Amino acid sequence: KTVVTKGSSILDTSLTPDPYAKDSATLTGKYGKDIAKVRLWVNDVAVAQATTSNGDFTFTNVASFIKNKTDKVEVVGVDAQYNELNRKPVTLTGFDTLDNALTAPANFTLDQDTTINGTMGTNVAKVRLSVNGVIVKQATTSAGTYTITGANTYIKSTTDVVKIIAVDAQYKEVNTKTVTVIPNGSIYDYKLDANAYTFGDATITGTYGKDVTAVRLWVNGAPVKNASLSNGNFTITGLASITKATDKVEVVAVNASFQEVNRKTVQAGE
Incomplete structure (x- = not known):
């Protein structure tokens, strides 16, 4: 004898996702007792499976999957054989607010x-x-x-x-x-002294402070060459750029940032 059953299913396949706020780490919601697993779908692709406990589900690391307000986001409830029992869209919030944050040192x-x-x-x-x-x-x-x-x-x-x-x-x-x-509160040793120079001498020599990183020869307002440095003493050789006694000759000290920190006149010029 055939038995005919009537009435609606009494299976509890309810599924209710909470709204998801942009950049949140998790997506949560509720599921019915006859749903075995809850899965996250983004743009028609299954991307994650929720942890479930006593009717509550939680997806983690969600921000790596949901990036734009145009993303199609759904949660899907399945049975133990992964047959789909319910599917619900997820409401996205906060995606119309642009993240223009900027930090900088004071x-x-x-x-x-x-x-x-x-x-x-x-x-x-x-x-x-x-x-x-x-x-x-x-x-x-x-x-x-x-x-x-x-x-x-x-x-x-x-x-x-x-x-x-x-x-x-x-x-x-x-x-x-x-x-x-x-300004830096430190006290720097930018001392610079040039020894006496007479037009025609083969070298220009002098001393420099410990925080000077380079000494340069300037002739008539233009840099010409760097001095050799050794233990607080500088030496500039090859002075062909000084062509007459009326040339203005200077030595210039710079620091580690290549900023000028001292300048001394060697030959005053005209």
Whole structure:
């Protein structure tokens, strides 16, 4: 005898995902007792399986899968044989707010700092260094961080106006931070003394302080060559560029940032 059953299924295959906020690490929700597993689908591809406990499910590392407001995001409940029992779309929130975040150090110390580091938001495409209103260098970027090396090449004075500027993919400025240039509290030995020189001498010699990294010969307002340095003494040979007694001859000391720190006249010129 055939037995006919009537009525609706009493299986509990309910599935309710919570809204997902942009960049959140997890996606959570509820599932019915007859669902064996809950899976995350993004753009019609299964990408992750949830951990489940007492009717609650949790996906982790979700931000690596859901990146754009146009992503199609669903949770799918399956039975023990992975037959689909229910499917629900996930509401995405916060994707209309662009992440233009930017951080930068408050200060840059002269004669000490060389690099500027910081972090940037996901909508920032490039980070640039501006000094006195001029873009001088673009940062290298990686995984939400940026690095500007050799910043000391461009930042020379406490009066410099230094800004870190973030732009989007269309090079539109989206954020900016001002960095204050401060002096180094250290006391440096930038001493420079030249021995007496008479036109026609084969060399120019003298002494320099321990924080001087190079001594240069200048003739008539232009750099000509570097001196050889040894234990606080400098020597400049090959003086063919000094052609007459009326040439203006100077020696110039620079520091590790190639900034001029001292200058002495060897021959006054006219």
